Amino acid sequence: MYTFSNRLRTFSFVLMIVGLIGIAWGFMNAPSTVEEAKEIIASQNSHDTHGTDHEVVPTSHGEEDSHTNVDAHTETTGHEVTTDSHGHADGHDAKHDEHVFHQLQNRPWSALYVAIFFFMMIALGTLAFYAIQHAAQAGWSIVLFRVMEAITAYLVPGTVILFLFLVLSGMHMNHVFAWMNPDLLDPAGDSYDKLLANKSSYLNVPALLIRSAIYIGGWILYRWYARKQTLAQDDAPEGNVHYLKLVKASAAFLVFFLITESMMSWDWIMSIDHHWFSTLFGWYIFAGMIVSAITTIAIITIYLKSRGYLDFVNDSHLHDLAKFMFGFSVFWTYLWFSQFMLIWYANIPEEVTYYVQRFDEYKLPFLGMIALNFILPILILMNSDYKRLPWFIIMAGILVLIGHYIDIYVLITPGSVGSSWSFISPEVIGSALFFLGLFIYIVFTALTKAPLKAKGNPFIKESEQFHY
């Protein structure tokens, strides 16, 4: 049995406290009036902290207009947030100020949402990977099952917090999801959004919450059932009743998962840029999810091994995890590029605005995360021998996790915050640290709840003797 070391527990609490301070700072510094927002922008411009990003701010609309000089644009309200209509030359300044004000108000919320989603995604990806191992009746990975189950324990708090966030958004506490603004659906108003109105039978707040509840309910149900069966199998090794039930449940779950995961990615992320759509978006999110999940499994396994637990995990298991990290990093890049290249080539205005904004306003994180998620993993993890060195896997793993955090940041923030973003800021780092602390606390508490070896699994011998 694993005991949660006091040092790690203290560490997780420190992370949560530091994180809370950062989040609180973010909310306190968010402007509450349009005038305050103007001051913030003015002071940021004079400080010139990250020059180019903020210099763009006052002129960004002019720039966007020239870039996205689009027929579609005249009848839509632009790909960004809320109530500005590009057609009106008069009153553009006031509209623009209010627009920036909403974006600045969104900053702490958006930062929070990135962290909520990222850590939830790790737990969900691990659950999918775990279900694949069961459905395929894999033999090698049994020794890692308890680590995977512990990571999926975060699924319950992670998804519940995410659901609460969606409820708060639905109550207009924030404008992260611009489409929730009822003004856009008012045919008489001057910010009427015809494209959004056409989607509103699917994309409306009650429907979103009902769908989210179904996804979350299904995932938690499988996680609860799997945990129950695998513990029961430990106590009753004769016959493989529980094991076989779990195999069937896992296969059924995977079907459910692949549909709900795809819809989840539209509802929870793609809808932030509500005029834009991509048909492989679900796969793209899945690829990032599974590579982050496998990386987390590897890092926690190596940590536990270094503390003297999991002595039955050998370096062939680590080698296989590192191969998955390598493979899914390439898979992620493949999907990223497939999505990008088709849109870039076709150059259809309503699709390409998504990338224009990212290249104009988010160049460093947008291109930097591709380096972190593709070039570095491929170079670090290519050599077969390096895949067996724990510190190499940890190093590559940390880069991959940071890279995918930035990926989620760049998926969410442009639609909710626009050009006034700042990644190195207390609210973004605070949110990440808070949820990292919570994640560590919940995962390692879950590890103490059951023996670290799933000894009743019929393949446990094969897994212990697994060698490459």
Place this chain on the structure above:
Amino acid sequence: MSSKVIQAMYNDDDILMSAVKETRAAHHHIEEVFTPFPVHGLDKAMGLEPTKIAITAFMYGLCGLSFAIWMTNYMMIQDWPQNIGGKPSFAWIYNMPAFVPIMFEMTVFFAAHLMVITFYMRSRLWPFKKAENPDPRTTDDMFVMEVSVDGNEKELTSFLKETGAVEIKVTEKH
């Protein structure tokens, strides 16, 4: 110069594996092992150096990548400038997304083909070459371990019998 070898025949890969380990433990020099199919872990048991073909593959891949970059730049940008995707930038870097599939394919093409050629050269294989296996049965169901003889023929023969060899032959090595 003539060097004598003993060819010990085995009819099972597990017996062969343990025989290889025993022979190595007894400090006899194994010249070569012939098997009808790849035996997992045999290279480690024989104490062979790990292969360097992975490194060559990486370098061939880099060559392919560089070649693809040069080729796309020459063909599509310099020699006959093309308007790609309705974006007449006429610069390689701005058209790079269109060239990524070519860069990928060239990397794979170079790595794969040059790796095979390297493997043939390293193994001294070429078309119409006569087979080197000492006994045609090693292409069917038998495994042969060649152990070099160093004036200890009798002792070695009885040793190999004990390791489970079904047939033992002493020959000249060509």
